[in-house]
Amino acid sequence: MPDPEFKGCIVIGAGPAGMTAALYLNRFHRDVTVLDAGNSRARWIPRTHNCPGFPGGLSGDELLERLRTQAVDYGTKVTQATASRLERVDGGFRVTDTRGEQYYGRTVLLATGIEDVLPPHPWMEEAIDCRALRLCAICDGFEASDDDLAVYGPLRSAFEHARFMRTYSATVTLVQSDDEPVDAQLRQSAEGWGIALMTKPLELLFDGRRCGFIDASGERRDFDTIYPVLGSRSQATLAIALGASVDKENQLVVAANQMTSIDGLYAIGDVVSALNQISVAEGHAAVAATTIHNVLPRNLREATSPMPQRAPIPRRITDDD
Ligand SMILES: Cc1cc2nc3c(=O)[nH]c(=O)nc-3n(C[C@H](O)[C@H](O)[C@H](O)COP(=O)(O)OP(=O)(O)OC[C@H]3O[C@@H](n4cnc5c(N)ncnc54)[C@H](O)[C@@H]3O)c2cc1C
Structure with a gap:
């Protein structure tokens, strides 16, 4: 060979x-x-x-x-x-x-x-496309400023994210995706940060425009924007x-x-x-x-070395630009 x-x-x-x-x-x-x-x-x-x-x-x-x-x-x-x-x-x-x-x-x-890792729903791409769901607060938290926001994920990591989101909105709810009990210290800390808590919901829904949750008591709660942090x-x-x-x-x-x-x-x-x-x-x-x-070893240029095809001709920036 x-x-x-x-x-x-x-x-x-x-x-x-x-x-x-x-x-x-x-x-x-x-x-x-x-x-x-x-x-x-x-x-x-x-x-x-x-x-x-x-x-x-x-x-x-x-x-x-x-x-x-x-x-x-x-x-x-x-x-x-x-x-x-x-x-x-x-x-x-x-x-x-x-x-x-x-x-x-x-x-x-x-x-x-x-x-x-996303919630297992067929409409994920559509919900992201219309900004009902967002995946990256650093990327687009600014666009979600002052929205009614939810952060959806395991209690501890979602709490970190929810605190980060408080710099964008006064209305932030942490929605748990796990069953970890909320201890007194976390509850007090959430209160101090102005973060509402919702225990693990029964369902995540999308109506073509907004997402929401059915909470443990069967009530529906919609949000302007939900950040899943899974x-x-x-x-x-x-x-x-x-x-x-x-x-x-x-x-x-x-x-x-x-x-x-x-x-x-x-x-x-x-x-x-x-x-x-x-x-x-x-x-x-x-x-x-x-x-x-x-x-890499130096690729010394020969007088006959070819230029890559279709290399654009550099354009000079002038005062008229
Ligand atoms: C909804 C959303 C919004 C975002 N908004 C922003 C934003 O506003 N601003 C911002 O800065 N960032 C944003 N990001 C993050 C940004 O998309 C990523 O940081 C960026 O795409 C990372 O680039 P990458 O090249 O490292 O990886 P990727 O863009 O993910 O590219 C990796 C490529 O490698 C390929 N690949 C993987 N495994 C293999 C393999 N074994 N063989 C061959 N190919 C393979 C994949 O198919 C893919 O094409 C957003 C992300 C999401 C999901």
Whole structure:
């Protein structure tokens, strides 16, 4: 069997983190393979208003489209594939996808994100789309300011979130998703913070516009906005199988240059133990891609080296802009 051809880097995941990294690596004239299962968290975003550089905001789908267009302009190709195995081999790493295709890289960059745990209802996407449900207070708490808010989750973690939400609204209810008894100390603390408490409801409902709960006594209580805080599933299993260090939520622990505890294996974005935000994912990507470029052997340019096809001609910004 002929020796495999190693790319400079295999990027796994084409959300904001992976696509930003691919853009940087291609602009460093590196050979990169991007694999993507096509399920970025960003595609759930109806409209983000905290993504720097986009006054008026933009939808998650539009952001992904823009990131992809920009990276493709510099030669990035995204292969629709789910990586199912990551192994160390002589010279770097081998990635195998679910169809059995194999890819070889001197380095690997994991940008596989996380998956939100959501209540098991078929209307979740619709409720998020109309902002009856929101998943990320840092992202869009501002837009929910002064709403009648509920935070729905296990007592202890929901209490943390409810306190955070009090900076956005005077009307916050903690709705328990578990049966943990509320002790006197927590009850008093909730009172002090102005947080109402609701024990585990019988049901979560959506009427096409708003969500509400049927409480334990059978009464219906609707809210302007509900934040479910039921946790998330890490998508770091490929790295964990190689022995990479993770935190207690199975998110990858990385050094300042984004390298995991496995030499040559980098991680960026939500899959890393850090703040889950687009701007953070993009920042991680810039750091990791530049580190990878610097650790790979120098790709000295020949007089005859080709430019990537379709590279745009840089446009000068003038005083008229
Ligand atoms: C409803 C909602 C609203 C949000 N609003 C905002 C906001 O306003 N502002 C903000 O900053 N952030 C917001 N976020 C968070 C933001 O979406 C994430 O921080 C961001 O998408 C993280 O980017 P990422 O590239 O790390 O992961 P993702 O965008 O999740 O991309 C990961 C990619 O990796 C792929 N993948 C996973 N495993 C594999 C595998 N084994 N093989 C191949 N591919 C794989 C996935 O299919 C996916 O395409 C919001 C999130 C949600 C859910």
